[in-house]
Amino acid sequence: MARSGSVRTLVVRFAALAAIAACAPAGPVPSGSPVAVRNPREALRYSIDSLLADRALRNAHFGTLIVNPRSGDTLYSRNAGSVFMPASNQKILTGAVALAQLGPGYRYRTTIMKRGAISNGVLDGDLIVIGRGDPTLSDRIQGKAMNAMLAIADSLAGRGIRRVNGSLKRGGDAFPDSIHGYGWEWDDFTTSSGAPVDELLYNEGMTTVVERTGLRDTVVSVATRNPARSFLAALDTALARRGIQVVGGVSDSLTDTTAAETVYSFQSLPLRDILPHFEKPSQNQIGEILLKTMGLERTGVGTADSGAAVVSRQLLAWGAERDGFKVYDGSGMSRHNLVSPETIVRTLVAIQKDSAYGAFYNSLPVAGVDGTLRTRMVGTAAAGNMRAKTGTLEFVRSLSGYITAANGDQLVFSMLSNHFTVPVSVITRFQDAVGVLLANYRDPPSPLPPPRR
16 A cells, blocks of 8 residues: 555656746746756756655666757766666667668568469469568558558469469578567567568568357467468468469478579568658567668678677767667567667767658657657647657666757657566656656756957
């Protein structure tokens, strides 16, 4: 009972202190005031420190950094150089580096090849699909994932194929390592969060199965165990709907493409249009695809380790400290990832100077509007203003991004929280309270220059 009361008290304090600090005057205030400070910057620091001083948060680990890139000032810093599990704040690093390394116009290409001759509509051989990780063949992006497969089937029919005497096979091995991220938990492997990825990916790694419930059969959505086979099975279904019979069925074993000829190829949306489907809903599989794609395009090896090396090099080039991060996956699902608020802020500031900044900024959730921030800070000065990435795992809650202060300056912030035992809603309220403080913040005016003599 005492614990519950402490949490309720903490929530009330968050709201009260946010209101006090947001209205704090720029000049000195009476010494008896709850915010006896000299200017808004001190008021901001006082308010955040007060929020974190409650005993209900005494066992939690917090790291926070707030900067004004225009002036070069640090407005608040607490454990900014310490590393934390970032959860989906890892997607900030993945998305920013992917734009810098691949470019906002980067597109994935999928190729359909044939082995054998076509005569009177009959392919006397195999159809082979070579993928490079296109993550866009999904309900989320296509409206209905099968529409993309039907479009492939229509293109093959338009090229005169009515029957395939061989099999529908997989060629190439762009992503030769594990289909799951390093350190992902077994409990997640059947869920949409932990669905696997490969160079052929259909509907974000999800498939449907029929389960017997009582006396009824129920169709349920579960994570596939074999992404490539699920892709080929979906394409086989689309071909059948368009009247194209594949006599030999589906084979997901790798096949040699040396003697094969290209029949058809297609490209994905550009990266700038993929990124909002990654950052706003916090879609994990796109993160893993992007990580492996960076490895493939920059080192020739499409593995998570190669992608992590590319990300690490870019972070160092952007000024991150070597001990300020550890990269293991692209989504933040792994509890082995570590990152400091400093590293995230450096990344957010660095991408501002890149020509792809607009694509990155527009991909982030908007407070009170969309994505994982759609229900947060509604009706406050942060709503429609803050662009930031959330992150949630058990005992992890993160929020980092951009917000425009009351004086028009765009502030950059990172708030990372680990190992708390209060309900996650309490950490969320703390983050939202800070977000409102920043939206209402007015930097103290610069001192007047000395008079010229």
